[in-house]
Amino acid sequence: ADHGRLLVQCSDQPGIVSAVSTFLTDAGANIVTLDQHSTAAEGGAFFQRTEFHLPGLAAAREDLERAFAAEVAEKFGMQFRLSEAARPKRVAIMVSKTDHCVLDLLWRNRRGELDMNVAMVISNHPDLADQVRPFGVPYFHIPATRDNRPEAEQRMLELLRGNVDLVVLARYMQIISGDFLEGVGCPLINIHHSFLPAFIGAGPYQKAKDRGVKLIGATAHYVTQDLDEGPIIEQDVVRVDHRHETADLVRLGADVERAVLSRAVRWHLEDRVARHDNTTIVF
Amino acid sequence: ADHGRLLVQCSDQPGIVSAVSTFLTDAGANIVTLDQHSTAAEGGAFFQRTEFHLPGLAAAREDLERAFAAEVAEKFGMQFRLSEAARPKRVAIMVSKTDHCVLDLLWRNRRGELDMNVAMVISNHPDLADQVRPFGVPYFHIPATRDNRPEAEQRMLELLRGNVDLVVLARYMQIISGDFLEGVGCPLINIHHSFLPAFIGAGPYQKAKDRGVKLIGATAHYVTQDLDEGPIIEQDVVRVDHRHETADLVRLGADVERAVLSRAVRWHLEDRVARHDNTTIVF
Amino acid sequence: ADHGRLLVQCSDQPGIVSAVSTFLTDAGANIVTLDQHSTAAEGGAFFQRTEFHLPGLAAAREDLERAFAAEVAEKFGMQFRLSEAARPKRVAIMVSKTDHCVLDLLWRNRRGELDMNVAMVISNHPDLADQVRPFGVPYFHIPATRDNRPEAEQRMLELLRGNVDLVVLARYMQIISGDFLEGVGCPLINIHHSFLPAFIGAGPYQKAKDRGVKLIGATAHYVTQDLDEGPIIEQDVVRVDHRHETADLVRLGADVERAVLSRAVRWHLEDRVARHDNTTIVF
Amino acid sequence: ADHGRLLVQCSDQPGIVSAVSTFLTDAGANIVTLDQHSTAAEGGAFFQRTEFHLPGLAAAREDLERAFAAEVAEKFGMQFRLSEAARPKRVAIMVSKTDHCVLDLLWRNRRGELDMNVAMVISNHPDLADQVRPFGVPYFHIPATRDNRPEAEQRMLELLRGNVDLVVLARYMQIISGDFLEGVGCPLINIHHSFLPAFIGAGPYQKAKDRGVKLIGATAHYVTQDLDEGPIIEQDVVRVDHRHETADLVRLGADVERAVLSRAVRWHLEDRVARHDNTTIVF
Known part of the structure; x- marks a missing residue:
């Protein structure tokens, strides 16, 4: 205490x-x-x-x-x-449809591995409500598409502003606007499903398959205006070979994604991460 | 036999x-x-x-x-x-000034780990002659710069053509022309000092430092007309952090480079590598 | 099909x-x-x-x-x-109180990563019932202690015999008798929380802390009469250092345990594992 | 300076x-x-x-x-x-017949990666003299067997005492006596060719093959009276599978041995290693 x-x-x-x-x-x-x-x-x-x-x-x-x-x-x-240390950070998790990152964060929180209060999960899809709510966390479904982005982000900001110290994008597949970043008033951590700066943008596992890399990875980084260009907090990789189809890369990569994201979030929650230019110092 | x-x-x-x-x-x-x-x-x-x-x-x-x-x-x-298997491949190693890759290949060859006959080492610098020749391998110094590339490559081709089954670029820092690739008549394996496709081109460790990545790597690939774009045979990485200066990345990366290159060469020598489009199958 | x-x-x-x-x-x-x-x-x-x-x-x-x-x-x-391949194996999972292995298996099964029908979870404690049952899997609580082992194993055998093709010990902390092994009529896979053969027996993380090892690990193996001596299917490790208390080793080790166990189970389900003397061939 | x-x-x-x-x-x-x-x-x-x-x-x-x-x-x-920092430690390397560890240390020293003055290499075999001396380091051949150990150790002590700050056992395959440890007056670092505490003693790669482990490793530790029981400085592992014969484990393990030993020696040279009971703190 x-x-x-x-x-x-x-x-x-x-x-x-x-x-x-x-x-x-x-x-x-x-x-x-x-x-x-x-x-x-x-x-x-x-x-x-x-x-x-x-x-x-x-x-x-x-x-x-x-x-x-x-x-x-x-x-x-x-x-x-x-x-x-006795005052855990308040966290919102944003997610689309894939469950592995958000469930891993909630499970580690329940186990006491991640010292945070998860204030809410926000998703642009309803799919994961039944998996999230048993953890005792509110699930807000806010449909977000290219067309209604400003309105959707506005609704999200109303939920988030003043209520959270950190937003985690746990495979949230929508673009985040600069207005949102400014308005939310707290850091955002994103998990990108590639070993950045390789395979920036959409579809990194397919790109990895096409390029024939022998390792695939994931990257947790702070979100900035430049997509996939923010300061890197943590990365890791897993070995693959020619027998792995793109679907296998997605499956193997999911394990790396959840591991990398949970480490980055843990370090942030423990105030271990300092930012310097576009890089991080992780104590 | x-x-x-x-x-x-x-x-x-x-x-x-x-x-x-x-x-x-x-x-x-x-x-x-x-x-x-x-x-x-x-x-x-x-x-x-x-x-x-x-x-x-x-x-x-x-x-x-x-x-x-x-x-x-x-x-x-x-x-x-x-x-x-009883007829080892004949290999030429091309190198500039850094010793770690070429010495590791020669040392593994002497130990019996790499089943090859090293026909020659070619360098655009004289520096490594004293370290290479004790292995019983001829060292040919052929100065090569931007200006004399056609003549230098011509001299190299005269040495190589018909005499080798594989050319290994063991940190050879000159551009290889398309004419050379066509003329040499055998595959070339290059070691690139980054985890491709990240940090293509020159100065990858400095780029890695600037981007703040948490892992650095090396990539062995077959050489094609497109610089750093050939089929990848092997890759590996090592963890780094904010305390590592660019010089530390160079030092830590050198260990990865020589390990990755020696594995790729070994697999090629054992006829384990097949090429498919721009990727490899490594049996 | x-x-x-x-x-x-x-x-x-x-x-x-x-x-x-x-x-x-x-x-x-x-x-x-x-x-x-x-x-x-x-x-x-x-x-x-x-x-x-x-x-x-x-x-x-x-x-x-x-x-x-x-x-x-x-x-x-x-x-x-x-x-x-179209007939998934029927699997029983046995567990005591720790959740990470059993939940990871159930979650991978729900995601389609592990092709099995989980017939039941058996535990000597009631603790995990609420976490297991939402996956649609029956949870049987059979108190088992040193004193009532024969009766408890008898009840388990009645549940298992003829109903399952594989039993997974997902951190089941009771000794399994030779009679049970013979009676159950199918293979058993256990996860041991050390890099075997280091730290056989109870309390491996404390032993690892005392010995000052720099890596800790986990081992999935088939169960034989000899405790922790059966054929190893898969192992992995994670780096630790002097700052990690025993509790940190338990936390970091849990991630390795669930990863190693899920790989071993996956390979078994896909008929990739052959046994030879006390070792395995994993195709 | x-x-x-x-x-x-x-x-x-x-x-x-x-x-x-x-x-x-x-x-x-x-x-x-x-x-x-x-x-x-x-x-x-x-x-x-x-x-x-x-x-x-x-x-x-x-x-x-x-x-x-x-x-x-x-x-x-x-x-x-x-x-x-400006006064590098004086180091003696002791070796038997295998070259990979001693050559890697000498090579890193020449490159400037290991800041030490190698005062001498001592071996109980003459084999490596021709490989060591080109590095400009004296090579002393002192035959040592079970029978003449006291005399051999006496001769070694005469060479070492007062002349070195560290002795590195770079695959020196003779037992070191307690008298020698006391007499030498400086720390000794040994490389053991297994992931201790697994496979203590002789023939660890054969034991690893027999046990069917999926990873093999190496351990650098300070030498104490108890064989293979001293404080561990560094360890690492490499993945193996059923296709690897014992000779393959020896080959793959050699790469881990030289990497682990060179890291441990580097950290010792930089005064990064403190000893606490039978463990180390590596800053």
């Missing part, structure tokens, strides 16, 4: 680790884990993630944030975020 | 396996391994690789080929190739 | 491939896939799996078996088994 | 990270990388590795050590080690 996480980000300069750790120690916190990274030996960007234990964190948090801002962050020109 | 390999390829149709295996059995051969593949349930292409043991194969080979052509191949419209 | 599989096994000797393939071709079958294996160059055991397409297979099957026995099997001293 | 590494180890207690980082910062150092680990939430052991940049480190090192001992280490009851 008294477990906290502090993420900081600034231009690299001497003394940051010492300043942050001394601040926490002086505040009575015990540092449990500390990871840091500089993007270059000189003039790079600096990232640090610190997990700490501080009795009474919930009550002390606002004061702690104020003090950190005044005593440390300002001096180093830092951006920072302080979060309590 | 009496070990043979028969590769056949034709339109799929009933009775092929039976016809081929009966022919071999009637000729006194014992089938050691048989692999086959159809590219489709109906109307696909058929491929079969049969390893067999036949006492006196070397002496009987020409008769066997003639008989197979007349009794089996013609009926099914087959292309076929019969090879003796 | 007209898809068949023929598995044969005998002492290695010349002419088997030819005899089997000619028999099938003469019977009007089209060979779709043929895999064979000899355990030694001389005097080994021979195994072959042939998939074929034969119009009217269901009606012709008994005649085909009789003819094959008379014309081929007797001559070579073969054991053989002919099965129809 | 001004790159240093500080490793500390003590009972876990609040304020360590802050104390160490503040000490370094006050000394004018810039922390480049900091990794730490606690073995338990309460009452565990604490480990920290800090890489830093300090102009004039070579000249200042002794003063720095004295100051750290007085100002930090004593207070926390720490063991610590401060090393300069």
Whole structure:
């Protein structure tokens, strides 16, 4: 209950680790884990993630944030975020018709592997309602096609805005507009069914079959305006050979997709992922 | 010494396996391994690789080929190739300045892992002569640049033509012309230092760093007119993270490159690789 | 519907491939896939799996078996088994309290990835009934402890005998007696939560943590009288490091367990697994 | 040239990270990388590795050590080690007849991948002298058998003592005595040709073949009195199947052995490995 996480980000300069750790120690916190990274030996960007234990964190948090801002962050020109492990993130999952990613996330959540509150599942199809609802999660069917995208996205935004800290696109096969990205006000993680940047766009397994690759993969990334071009959080692959038809690639790939997506979501929920340009640092 | 390999390829149709295996059995051969593949349930292409043991194969080979052509191949419209395991393929290795791929091939050859006679190493740089020659292999330095490519390729062709059954581009960093491909009269295998089709062309490790991928890879493929677009024989990957600089990717990738290339060469030497459109079947 | 599989096994000797393939071709079958294996160059055991397409297979099957026995099997001293792909195997799943393996099997079955009829789930605990029954599968709770094992096994045998072709132990944590193995009359596949033969017996993840291994794994094997010593069908591993507590190993291992078990079951259902001494051949 | 590494180890207690980082910062150092680990939430052991940049480190090192001992280490009851990256460790490699591990280490050293000075190669066989000496490394042949072990080890100790910081057993097939371990005065890293703790002792590939495992592996570990029981630094595996003879396992395993050993040696050379009971922390 008294477990906290502090993420900081600034231009690299001497003394940051010492300043942050001394601040926490002086505040009575015990540092449990500390990871840091500089993007270059000189003039790079600096990232640090610190997990700490501080009795009474919930009550002390606002004061702690104020003090950190005044005593440390300002001096180093830092951006920072302080979060309590005891307050799980609120998550919405968006999905179309395939079940493997959404069910795996819900199942891991039920098992306690993914520390999140799933506020809702939104789908442009009704198919998965009966599989999702037994997990105790609301299922909202909002038909979305090319033609009604603005209206559909508007309805989704009404459901999401203010209610969630993360949206997971668990094989949601509709294009997301820039307006939606701006309006939703929280990060989105998408799973793409290829080893990006190979096979961007639609039909990656068919493209993989046609090209005759010997490994297929999946990529979890933050969603940006550029389709399949956002910062990559996690990727993995599985070996295939000439005997595998495209349908076999779809089947084998599904296992990689759900594994990759669940790892990426877990890391995000634990505040392990920092973004730097179009890449990620995963502590 | 009496070990043979028969590769056949034709339109799929009933009775092929039976016809081929009966022919071999009637000729006194014992089938050691048989692999086959159809590219489709109906109307696909058929491929079969049969390893067999036949006492006196070397002496009987020409008769066997003639008989197979007349009794089996013609009926099914087959292309076929019969090879003796006791006659290792003659190989030329082409390289620029980096040592890891060529040394690994030579070292595996010396250990007996790669059953080939390395006829020569050709390089557009003199750097690796002292490392190659102790393996008992001639090293020919033929400077090749954008400007003298036709003359350089002409000299290479004079060395290669009729003397080798396979050319391995073991990190040879020059473009190969279409004229060279046609003139050399044998297959070429190249190692590309990325997980194709990602990062085609020059500088793939820098591109991988910039894109922030979480796995890097290497691809061995047959060389065709289209750069980095030939049929893929083998690929593999290794995990990387944000702490790896581009130089680390180069270092980690080198291990994948030499492993992938040596597997592809081994499979080719054992007549395990069939080509179908722009893909491979690896038995 | 007209898809068949023929598995044969005998002492290695010349002419088997030819005899089997000619028999099938003469019977009007089209060979779709043929895999064979000899355990030694001389005097080994021979195994072959042939998939074929034969119009009217269901009606012709008994005649085909009789003819094959008379014309081929007797001559070579073969054991053989002919099965129809259109008749899925009947399977019972036995489980204790952990859900990941049984749910993954049921979910893959519902998706069409595992071609089986799950006749029942048997558990020595009531916990998973609510998760299993929505898949439309009966859940039988039979309390089993050290003290009542003979009675409990007797009740299980009454449920299983004659009703199933395969029993899958999907993290069933009770010892199985030799009497049960004999009485059940079909193969059993177990998932062991370690990379066998490392960490045989109870508590493998704790043992792995104590030994400080850098990879943990799981093993699917046929069940024999000797605990954790049966023929291995499939294994896989996942990387761990010093930061992982035993609970993390349990979590990461669960993903490997369900993946390994589902592959082993799939291969068994497709008649791909032959047993030779205490090992398996997986075609 | 001004790159240093500080490793500390003590009972876990609040304020360590802050104390160490503040000490370094006050000394004018810039922390480049900091990794730490606690073995338990309460009452565990604490480990920290800090890489830093300090102009004039070579000249200042002794003063720095004295100051750290007085100002930090004593207070926390720490063991610590401060090393300069600019002073590569002196290494002896011991080998019997197989070349793959020793050649890979020498080759990586020549390439600049392994930052060490290889002082000597010692072998109980003369076979590899011609392959080792071209790397510019002395090769000492000291016949060692069961019968002359004490004398042979005595001669080796005379060569090693005071001259090396690490001994690498690169497939050295003789037993090492406890006297030798005590006398040599530096750590030893061994490569075992199995995925420990599976297949301890001699002939692991044959044992793996007999057991029918689906993956084979290799393990690099520190050498202790108990054969194959020392702290594991690194392990890896490769997939095999029923078609692989024992000789194939030896061949495929050799690639894993050299990869695993080179990673373990690299991490040791970079002071990334801490020992805790019979396990390792690899930063």
